[in-house]
Structures are given as C-alpha cells and as structure tokens.
Amino acid sequence: MKRPSQRTWIILGLSADAINAAGAFALSQAPVPTPASVAGSAAPSTPSSPHSGTPGGGSGSTGPKGSPAAPTTPPVASKRFTTEVLPAAPATAPALPASNPLPYPVKAPLPPSASAVGKLAAGYPAGVLPQAPGSTIATSAIASQSGHLQVTLTAASTQQVVDIVAFYRAELAKYGMYDSASPALSGSTSAVFKRDGNSVTLTVSPAKGGTTYALYGAFTAAG
Numbered sequence: 586m587k588r589p590s591q592r593t594w595i596i597l598g599l600s601a602d603a604i605n606a607a608g609a610f611a612l613s614q615a616p617v618p619t620p621a622s623v624a625g626s627a628a629p630s631t632p633s634s635p636h637s638g639t640p641g642g643g644s645g646s647t648g649p650k651g652s653p654a655a656p657t658t659p660p661v662a663s664k665r666f667t668t669e670v671l672p673a674a675p676a677t678a679p680a681l682p683a684s685n686p687l688p689y690p691v692k693a694p695l696p697p698s699a700s701a702v703g704k705l706a707a708g709y710p711a712g713v714l715p716q717a718p719g720s721t722i723a724t725s726a727i728a729s730q731s732g733h734l735q736v737t738l739t740a741a742s743t744q745q746v747v748d749i750v751a752f753y754r755a756e757l758a759k760y761g762m763y764d765s766a767s768p769a770l771s772g773s774t775s776a777v778f779k780r781d782g783n784s785v786t787l788t789v790s791p792a793k794g795g796t797t798y799a800l801y802g803a804f805t806a807a808g
Contacts, residue, residue, distance in 0.1 A: 687761040689807035690783050695734050700726035710736060713760065714785065714800055717752050719743035736802040743795040746774050753778070753787050753800075781805075 696708025705711055706725045714736055716722060723739040742749060754764055754776075762778040762785060769775030773790040782805050789798040 688759070690760045690762070690780070690802075691734050691804040691806050693732060693806040695729035695732070695806050696727060698726075698728045698730075700724070705738075709738075710734070710802075710804075713757075713804075714738060714753075714802055715756060716740055717742050717744060717749050717798065719795065732806045734802075734804045734806060736800070736804070738800040739797070741792060741795065741797045746789045746791060746796055749789045749796055749798050750774060750776060750787065753785070757785060 690713045691710055699706040699708050701707070701709075702724055704722055704725070705716070706727055708727050708729075709725055710727075716738065717740070720740040720742045723741065725738045726736070728735045744752075750764075757764070757778045760780065760783075762780040762783065764776040764778045764787075767775040767777040767786065769788055770790075773788055775786065775788045778785040778787070783803065785800060785802040787798065787800055789796050
C-alpha cells in the first residue's frame with residue numbers, strides 16, 4: 586500500500602482545523618441560559634395571595650439575598666354606605682278654608698221701644714226671631730235701653746210642638762245660638778238658646794188645632 590504523501594497530510598490537517606473552527610463558531614452563537622431563567626423554568630408558578638403580595642402565599646418576600654422586600658401598598662378603602670333608616674318627614678296637615686264668622690243677633694243702633702197686637706211691632710227683629718209657619722200673632726213688643734234689647738212674641742200655630750222647636754232651632758243656629766232643655770209647666774216644652782250673653786227662651790204648648798208658643802229674647806247690641 587502506498588503511503589500518503591506529505592501534501593496529503595497537510596490538506597487533511599487543514600480540513601480538520603476548518604471543521605473545528607466552524608464548530609466553535611456555532612457554539613459561540615448559541616444562547617446560553619442564565620441561572621435565573623433556569624430556576625424560573627424549573628420552579629412551578631404558584632398563584633399569589635391578594636393579601637400577602639408574595640408568591641405562594643408567604644408572609645413576606647425578600648429580594649436579593651440579605652435585603653428586605655419593599656412594603657406592600659394597603660388597599661384603598663372603599664366608600665361606605667350607611668344602612669340607617671331615616672325617619673319620614675312629618676306630614677303637613679292641609680290648610681283649612683277660612684270660615685266666615687257667624688253674624689251677631691242684633692247691632693246698634695237699636696230701634697225705639699214699641700208694641701203691637703195681632704202683628705209685629707215696629708222695629709221687631711224679624712230676621713232673628715221670625716214667626717213660625719202657620720202662625721197667628723197675638724202680641725209682640727220690643728224694649729231697648731243702653732245697648733240692650735228685649736223682645737217678646739206670643740202666637741198660635743197649626744204646627745205641632747216638635748215642628749215649632751225644630752223651626753227656631755234652625756233659625757237661631759244661623760247666629761250661633763244653640764238650645765238646651767229648660768224647666769216648663771206641665772204639658773209644655775221649653776228650650777233656651779244662648780250665645781255670648783244673648784238668650785232666647787221658647788215655650789210651646791199643645792192647643793186645639795195645633796200649638797201656642799211664646800218667645801222671650803234678651804240681646805246685647807254689637808258695635
């Protein structure tokens with residue numbers, strides 16, 4: 586067998602050197618993993634606690650060996666809402682309509698004294714003490730002095746006792762005069778109507794064909 590020549594050995598050596606150089610260059614271009622990345626890929630990730638601020642739910646974490654970790658920021662306090670039930674505002678009562686004052690029975694100046702038979706006397710206050718329906722007047726009179734007026738009326742009516750009482754009850758209520766029971770003779774009915782020092786006494790008795798009645802009023806003039 587023929588031995589390789591010196592030139593052949595030189596070419597083989599150069600080829601081996603070129604292959605070694607190419608391999609070294611390829612190794613130098615490959616990325617070299619760092620210890621941190623190796624540790625991060627090797628250790629499984631653990632969810633962090635929302636309160637501790639450290640991986641794995643530990644009570645605290647440290648940075649590089651020997652140095653304490655920065656304190657965690659406390660959560661921002663949320664807005665608080667009260668659950669207290671406030672009392673309802675008091676209801677306002679509706680305003681009542683203005684009321685008109687009741688008229689006074691008699692006013693000054695008063696008429697002069699007078700009397701009559703079978704009819705109403707001159708100056709008689711027929712608006713306050715009118716004759717009852719179905720009446721026949723027997724006598725009437727008025728007497729005035731120093732702001733006071735006295736009125737009398739006697740008459741007969743075809744109406745019954747209860748009708749006469751109801752009539753004057755309605756008439757005198759227009760002036761704020763209301764009745765109460767009053768003593769009367771046997772068989773008669775009597776009622777007294779009063780307001781602020783004014784009074785009217787009504788006496789009614791049963792009679793043939795209806796009733797007889799008598800009115801006596803004592804008034805103090807207003808104004």
